[in-house]
Amino acid sequence: MSRQLEREDLRRRGAATRAVHAGERIPLPIERSTTTPIFPTTTFLHPDLESLDAVFGGEQAGYNYSRHGNPTIRALEVAMAALEETDDAIAFGSGMAALHAAILACVTAGSKIVASRELFGATYTLLQAIFDSLEVESIFVDQLDLEEMESAIASVRPRAVLVETISNPLLNVAHLPLIAEWSHAVGATVICDNTFATPVLVNPSKFGIDLVMHSTTKYIGGHGDVLGGVICGDTDRIEDLIRVSRLAGGVIGPFEAWLTLRGVKTMPLRVRQQSESASLVAAWLAQHPAIDCVFYPGYSCSTEAAAVFNDDRRGGMVSFEIANAGRDEVFRFLDALEVFLPGTSLGDVYSLAVSPPMSTHRALDEDAQVAIGINPGLIRLSIGIEDVEDLIADLDQALRRIYRTG
Ligand SMILES: Cc1ncc(COP(=O)(O)O)c(C=O)c1O
The missing domain is CATH 3.40.640.10 (Type I PLP-dependent aspartate aminotransferase-like (Major domain))
Known part of the structure; x- marks a missing residue:
């Protein structure tokens, strides 16, 4: 039916019929596109009803x-x-x-x-x-x-x-x-x-x-x-x-x-860069006097089953606890960040920072959070693909602002 309409003289049809059918289902080129086309269709037509x-x-x-x-x-x-x-x-x-x-x-x-x-x-x-x-x-x-x-x-x-x-x-x-x-x-x-x-x-x-x-x-x-x-x-x-x-x-x-x-195509490149930057950020945080604990796969305060990793990369996520911090200090720290975005997702090209007690784990009360190791001063970073020097400088200035250290 639809193919017949393409071939017949659409000019015989009314304007509404032409508007709906003209230009649709034209023969596809024999040359293949290098990338996968988007098929924004709910329904597929077959050459015949048997098919x-x-x-x-x-x-x-x-x-x-x-x-x-x-x-x-x-x-x-x-x-x-x-x-x-x-x-x-x-x-x-x-x-x-x-x-x-x-x-x-x-x-x-x-x-x-x-x-x-x-x-x-x-x-x-x-x-x-x-x-x-x-x-x-x-x-x-x-x-x-x-x-x-x-x-x-x-x-x-x-x-x-x-x-x-x-x-x-x-x-x-x-x-x-x-x-x-x-x-x-x-x-x-x-x-x-x-x-x-x-x-x-x-x-x-x-x-x-x-x-x-x-x-x-x-x-x-x-x-x-x-x-x-x-x-x-x-x-x-x-x-x-x-x-x-x-x-x-x-x-x-x-x-x-x-x-x-x-x-998908750039994911391996991004993850390599994110892993490299995250390990530098984790090392910088680990020596900072205002930081109590750094969580990074492979660090002492997180246990690892290292054999599962394909190589020495450990990913783009880093968590840490700001010493003696409660909700106010965490909010001031997140507000002070200029390059990191205070957003809840992760794995993006942008670096993101989030307070797990406020976001991912807010359905649990504070006692339940602490019972699974989520303390009020915990921050989770998702490292993006920006220059790592800018990321470290951003964390540094935000920590200085809340504690006026250094
Ligand atoms: C580890 C993990 N699993 C599952 C999900 C849920 O994914 P989505 O938000 O795509 O439904 C998330 C989202 O943050 C996540 O971090």
């Missing part, structure tokens, strides 16, 4: 409706699977949508989850508020206390185990090989949030992790302009997730997928 029917029935690969698949989104999934060295990947509209789908694919009412106590705040609340109401109970453990982790997995016999490669905001590194081994011994699926580490630093699938998750909103997109999430894993598990995604519908849009794919 449409076969795609609907799953007998033939193809596209019919963008909640079920879209070539731009597929390109992002292929790129992420290649980066994480997994069979396949599936993209979502946000990191939280990806986590929700991954957990949902693993559990049924009555299932249990063993999860790290140090999870990103919204992930913690997702388990406690949403999954708990679906009769899926979560047991939170200290992912650094390997004895506690092992005995919880063995006694609870969970359906899923949920950890973060590098925890937020204390930047502790999970012992992925042991967690995978213990989980598989009881038939649990291990989901690992690899957002802070990025595929450049750590590939969790190499250590037996079943589902590797990213909030692509962060380092993968990298420019602070697009939300997204992805789960990477083997073919069977991604098939399960495709079923969830088609029905729960948390898909990413083609334009957002394209922007994210654009970010």
